[in-house]
Amino acid sequence: MSKADIGLIGLAVMGSNLALNIAEKGHTVAVHNRTTSRIDDFVATAKEQGLEEKVIPQADLKAFVDAVAKPRSIIIMVKAGGPVDDMIEQLLPMLDEGDAIIECGNSLYSDTQRRFDYLKPKGIGYLGVGVSGGEEGARHGPSIMVGGAKEQWHNAETVLKAISAKFNGEPCCAYLGEGGAGHFVKTIHNGIEYGDMQMIAEVYGVMRDGLGMEPKACAEVFRKWNQGPLNSYLIEITAHVLDAVDDETGKPLVELILDKAGQKGTGVWSAIAAQTLGVPATAIEGAVAARSISSRKDEREAAEKVYGARHAGKADISLEDLEKALLAGKIVSYAQGFAVMARASEENGWNLPLAEIAKIWRAGCIIRSRFLDQMSAAYQKTDTVNLLMVPDFIELMKQNHGALRKLVAEGALGEFPLICLSSALSYFDSYRQAQGTANLIQGQRDFFGAHGFEIVGRGKDLHGDWPSTLDN
Ligand SMILES: NC(=O)C1=CN([C@@H]2O[C@H](COP(=O)(O)OP(=O)(O)OC[C@H]3O[C@@H](n4cnc5c(N)ncnc54)[C@H](OP(=O)(O)O)[C@@H]3O)[C@@H](O)[C@H]2O)C=CC1
Numbered sequence: 001m002s003k004a005d006i007g008l009i010g011l012a013v014m015g016s017n018l019a020l021n022i023a024e025k026g027h028t029v030a031v032h033n034r035t036t037s038r039i040d041d042f043v044a045t046a047k048e049q050g051l052e053e054k055v056i057p058q059a060d061l062k063a064f065v066d067a068v069a070k071p072r073s074i075i076i077m078v079k080a081g082g083p084v085d086d087m088i089e090q091l092l093p094m095l096d097e098g099d100a101i102i103e104c105g106n107s108l109y110s111d112t113q114r115r116f117d118y119l120k121p122k123g124i125g126y127l128g129v130g131v132s133g134g135e136e137g138a139r140h141g142p143s144i145m146v147g148g149a150k151e152q153w154h155n156a157e158t159v160l161k162a163i164s165a166k167f168n169g170e171p172c173c174a175y176l177g178e179g180g181a182g183h184f185v186k187t188i189h190n191g192i193e194y195g196d197m198q199m200i201a202e203v204y205g206v207m208r209d210g211l212g213m214e215p216k217a218c219a220e221v222f223r224k225w226n227q228g229p230l231n232s233y234l235i236e237i238t239a240h241v242l243d244a245v246d247d248e249t250g251k252p253l254v255e256l257i258l259d260k261a262g263q264k265g266t267g268v269w270s271a272i273a274a275q276t277l278g279v280p281a282t283a284i285e286g287a288v289a290a291r292s293i294s295s296r297k298d299e300r301e302a303a304e305k306v307y308g309a310r311h312a313g314k315a316d317i318s319l320e321d322l323e324k325a326l327l328a329g330k331i332v333s334y335a336q337g338f339a340v341m342a343r344a345s346e347e348n349g350w351n352l353p354l355a356e357i358a359k360i361w362r363a364g365c366i367i368r369s370r371f372l373d374q375m376s377a378a379y380q381k382t383d384t385v386n387l388l389m390v391p392d393f394i395e396l397m398k399q400n401h402g403a404l405r406k407l408v409a410e411g412a413l414g415e416f417p418l419i420c421l422s423s424a425l426s427y428f429d430s431y432r433q434a435q436g437t438a439n440l441i442q443g444q445r446d447f448f449g450a451h452g453f454e455i456v457g458r459g460k461d462l463h464g465d466w467p468s469t470l471d472n
């Protein structure tokens, strides 16, 4: 029996769809799953789709490994965390030097780095790969962010590029750097995804509570915006979510869905990375905070009783300004996400290609958009890491930050929470303020802790002659 081009372990939502995608592109794939009933279900689906000849199912792990051509490329698509380490340990005695484990889940990049370092001396290549696009993407073409062992990447490159999404014929799949680089980029992708989703939700809140719009009317607006500069997958699906009607009650489905957002970790990891690297990512942090506040429904209900319902009423803002405000917020959020990646790249020696990252996000992934095409073109022309200093985007910010300002002001007066959009605006205003207020902070730090301050022309580590007695 001829050997499979590639192996795949983990036939849940993502793994099964990736395996079907691989088979459809003409590559033979050996598949395995801990619970064997999933293998049977997968084989049945492969048959329905006429792909069974490209699939080698193996319930026994050793037989699965033996079914893959050497040097082996074995994708693992299991639950992130401990299960990945378990899988690695089970595979290790069965692999040969030069084989590769290609881990495609949403893993913490520091775990990926650890696994890469652990396997390298054993002669096993470890690739930590971010895959975005959900179920549909996995089946028909995700965006694929590869990090880890470069040599083994070349063995798997043909298959991974074949199954990835294409933008103008170019694969949305690239090798981005050693160790945890691929998973770091996927994490920041998700952080940006959180920002996009939260900003959209905040604008929906203003439409609903400030402009008194019904979900169907909101859907219509998002559909229209999807024809303009905000064109993106997330704007498109927002229109669909707002349009959906509950069969049981005939009411808009969105009004029945509990307002508590889930989160699986990548947003928090992005915010922690930003803080650890000393690169502000206020939009991502705001989006994570908003999800956490949303989950405290009981507390919110109690607080509303204490403080009274918000004044929600007429917001004095046009739909045109809402669109512009969303665009300005989005630019700031992407500027922050890319600045975090640039800093992480320096810190870890990854040499992350920012233009390439924007390119492979243009199709297949959850944040795919027209905007990313503009971004990749802009980053190809410049080395500047902050998008706010890239000529095309300077122009866009100049045209749109006024609308963001108006929205945030309306939000404050009308008591509409805009945690993400307002923090994006504050970042923008802080970023472009040549004379800030940290002079006072430095004075305070020197007062209570003799931490020293700098006076230009006079020197560093200077101290004030502060009073020694105080009232407090
Ligand atoms: N769902 C999505 O939209 C996206 C998910 N991801 C990431 O992709 C990965 C897979 O996601 P998804 O397909 O949703 O599946 P899940 O995260 O729900 O994981 C289920 C799979 O993991 C296997 N598994 C769990 N524990 C173990 C273990 N200890 N040993 C062996 N196998 C184990 C399960 O096997 P069994 O059947 O035996 O229980 C099953 O195949 C995750 O890291 C996820 O974060 C990335 C992008 C999008």
Ligand SMILES: O=C(CO)[C@H](O)[C@H](O)COP(=O)(O)O
Pocket (backbone or CB within 6 Å): 106, 132, 133, 134, 190, 193, 262, 263, 264, 265, 266, 267, 366
């Ligand atoms: O990676 C993804 C999309 O890109 C997954 O759908 C992920 O689960 C999204 O994160 P969260 O569940 O925290 O919203």
